Amino acid sequence: MSTEDRAAQLIFGPNVLANSAINSTKFLSACFAGAAAGILGLENWAGFFLFLIATLLSAGIIYSVNCKGRPNRYFQGGFIELVNPGQDNAFTFVLMWTLLYGIVHVYD
Template sequence: MSTAAEAAAQLIYPANVQANTSLTTVKFLSSCFAGAAAGILGLENWLGFALFLASTLFTTFCIHTINCRGTPAKFIQGGITELVNPGQDNVFTFVLVWTLFYGIVHVYD
């Protein structure tokens, strides 16, 4: 007989854990590219954050339709709310890359 802990451990499938880790990588790269685009375009204030919001929603839509096949609760523990959540690290990454590219491109404006 198996205990409850062993039964819960059997539910964790390494391939699924690796796939979910790649989803966070996709969201991270999306915030990096959005930050670079906002910096190169010279967006300031709320326009830059609007681009980040649009990028997050577009990435969520792509993951929802392509990877999760329309049922994110089946693949991700938090479901759609976990997909839409940008994450604190991704917001900070966006701001860092945004200011970096803004400073590089628009240094003498």
């Protein structure tokens, strides 16, 4: 049996489905953080600092509530994988940030 087959045996369908719900939570956190940054009119590094705070806050809640302090049991990368916002979430944050900044502060 190859190492790829052994790694595939460790994947359990219900756990993959549960982790997709966690990815949705991280996605929604990025959306709301982008909306807040746009509505508040944050610019430059202040907006990205809000994204960092939102990412750490959502990762901390998932760490304590969903993972019960043991993210290595649920994620291959452990805590690093939990804190990683992902490229999609970062782009979603920027999209919401610029959209709502343009809508709210267009005539300032």
